[in-house]
Amino acid sequence: MSAAAVVQGQPGAWEPVIGLEVHVELDTATKMFCGCAVTKGDAPNMHTCPVCLAHPGALPVVNQRAVEYATRIALALNCTVRPRNVFHRKNYFYPDLPKAYQISQFDEPLAVDGWFEYSSGDEKLRCRVNRVHMEEDAAKLVHAGGEAGRIAGSEYSVVDFNRGGTPLIEIVSEPDIRSPAAARDFLQQLRDLVIELGVSECNMEEGQVRWDANISVRPAGSADLGTRTELKNMNSFRYLQQALESELPRQVEVLEAGGRIDQETLHFDPAAGTTTPLRSKEEAHDYRYFPEPDLVPLVMDPAWVEEVRAGLPELPGARIARFTEQYGLSRADAVVLGGAGALARFYEEVVARGVDAKLAANWTMGEYLAHLNAAGLEPGHGHVTPERLAGLVRLVAEGTVSTSVAKDVFAKMIAERAEPAAIVETHGLGQISDGAKLEAVVADVVAANPAQVEQYRGGKPQVIGFLVGQVMKATGGRANPKLVNELLRKTLDA
Numbered sequence: 001m002s003a004a005a006v007v008q009g010q011p012g013a014w015e016p017v018i019g020l021e022v023h024v025e026l027d028t029a030t031k032m033f034c035g036c037a038v039t040k041g042d043a044p045n046m047h048t049c050p051v052c053l054a055h056p057g058a059l060p061v062v063n064q065r066a067v068e069y070a071t072r073i074a075l076a077l078n079c080t081v082r083p084r085n086v087f088h089r090k091n092y093f094y095p096d097l098p099k100a101y102q103i104s105q106f107d108e109p110l111a112v113d114g115w116f117e118y119s120s121g122d123e124k125l126r127c128r129v130n131r132v133h134m135e136e137d138a139a140k141l142v143h144a145g146g147e148a149g150r151i152a153g154s155e156y157s158v159v160d161f162n163r164g165g166t167p168l169i170e171i172v173s174e175p176d177i178r179s180p181a182a183a184r185d186f187l188q189q190l191r192d193l194v195i196e197l198g199v200s201e202c203n204m205e206e207g208q209v210r211w212d213a214n215i216s217v218r219p220a221g222s223a224d225l226g227t228r229t230e231l232k233n234m235n236s237f238r239y240l241q242q243a244l245e246s247e248l249p250r251q252v253e254v255l256e257a258g259g260r261i262d263q264e265t266l267h268f269d270p271a272a273g274t275t276t277p278l279r280s281k282e283e284a285h286d287y288r289y290f291p292e293p294d295l296v297p298l299v300m301d302p303a304w305v306e307e308v309r310a311g312l313p314e315l316p317g318a319r320i321a322r323f324t325e326q327y328g329l330s331r332a333d334a335v336v337l338g339g340a341g342a343l344a345r346f347y348e349e350v351v352a353r354g355v356d357a358k359l360a361a362n363w364t365m366g367e368y369l370a371h372l373n374a375a376g377l378e379p380g381h382g383h384v385t386p387e388r389l390a391g392l393v394r395l396v397a398e399g400t401v402s403t404s405v406a407k408d409v410f411a412k413m414i415a416e417r418a419e420p421a422a423i424v425e426t427h428g429l430g431q432i433s434d435g436a437k438l439e440a441v442v443a444d445v446v447a448a449n450p451a452q453v454e455q456y457r458g459g460k461p462q463v464i465g466f467l468v469g470q471v472m473k474a475t476g477g478r479a480n481p482k483l484v485n486e487l488l489r490k491t492l493d494a
């Protein structure tokens with residue numbers, strides 16, 4: 001498998017074993033167990049109440065919309081939604097946790113035994129999903145006076161309780177991921193899926209989605225998992241991949257030297273590109289889980305679960321498969337265009353205007369995506385509308401403009417915010433198919449290149465390629481190449 005990187009080492013190579021735990025904050029109107037608003041960017045501590053500040057005697061109430069959103073995620077990940085699930089208290093002390101416990105789920109979670117299908121390059125991969133459970137987010141600690149907001153070196157910390165109690169979903173994968181690149185693809189595509197479900201914007205900067213990775217290596221083909229290390233609380237795809245690319249060879253080196261991997265939590269330093277131990281024996285924590293006495297078990301009505309299932313949108317996996325069939329795209333192209341909803345909708349709106357699907361795919365993935373990246377735009381925003389891109393694709397398909405001229409037209413579509421046909425007209429960019437006009441250029445080129453003309457007439461017909469090139473150059477790439485060929489032959493063979 002190309003996506004399964006074999007870690008370099010002595011012969012008898014090692015196989016990476018990677019599992020991910022992904023946290024997603026849900027975009028519900030209110031918090032998980034109280035009526036406080038879930039917001040972003042408001043002044044600190046504006047959205048608090050006795051429940052989320054853990055005043056004595058305050059009682060939690062489950063947010064039904066959060067259960068619905070969590071169920072959407074669970075069903076989209078092909079999990080079995082358990083008929084009965086229970087909230088537990090996960091006990092630990094931390095300044096961002098006023099109750100000194102987090103309400104989470106333990107041995108009776110929302111959903112179990114699913115799988116997520118994702119793509120890495122041309123490969124279709126499947127990762128089993130162990131469970132999806134519901135919990136509440138902690139408040140946010142702000143470390144002041146240090147560098148980059150890190151606790152190390154800071155002078156003091158303050159707490160913003162606005163985030164405390166925000167509905168949080170944890171998705172736990174089985175350790176089925178076999179390469180750093182696949183881990184990155186898994187996360188990016190999982191994020192796309194959650195956004196598609198309409199349950200979270202998954203804003204990375206806000207930390208709305210973040211993950212832990214468990215990493216170990218084993219001799220290729222072995223069924224053991226090996227002792228794992230953990231990377232905690234990451235929210236950059238690139239750093240995750242880099243951290244894995246650094247950690248996997250480190251483990252191989254230790255093992256090949258006859259050493260042992262310590263089970264520990266690692267910190268990844270992006271500047272140095274290395275991992276360093278943060279703390280050891282995460283498992284040594286004892287959270288003393290027990291059922292939350294203030295909440296009754298949640299009984300899931302099967303009819304309601306089916307209602308939620310019926311309301312799911314077309315999911316990326318299904319759409320990618322449809323794109324390969326309906327539009328004849330390669331799997332790799334279908335993954336790019338069909339993986340995320342906004343770009344998929346844009347592409348389908350272009351195709352709906354009756355242009356060639358493959359050509360439209362090339363332009364959407366090529367110039368259009370590059371434009372979005374350069375301008376920092378989301379698909380569907382900006383001045384390049386589906387209508388305009390379809391117009392350009394049509395001009396290319398009809399031979400009105402060559403591909404290279406079309407790229408120029410595309411750039412002008414952004415700069416001048418205009419229709420492609422109008423740009424071609426205004427700037428005189430259309431292909432020259434006027435025989436009389438071209439004959440004059442051909443005559444000039446023939447006159448200016450006597451040596452090549454002689455070679456052609458002396459039995460080297462391939463020299464015509466050079467002469468065609470000269471005509472194209474003289475016309476700024478706008479001459480109709482077929483017509484140029486005909487005219488040249490007519491002149492030279494005369």
Ligand SMILES: [Zn+2]
Pocket residue numbers: 031034035036047048049050051052053165
């Ligand atoms: Zn509250």
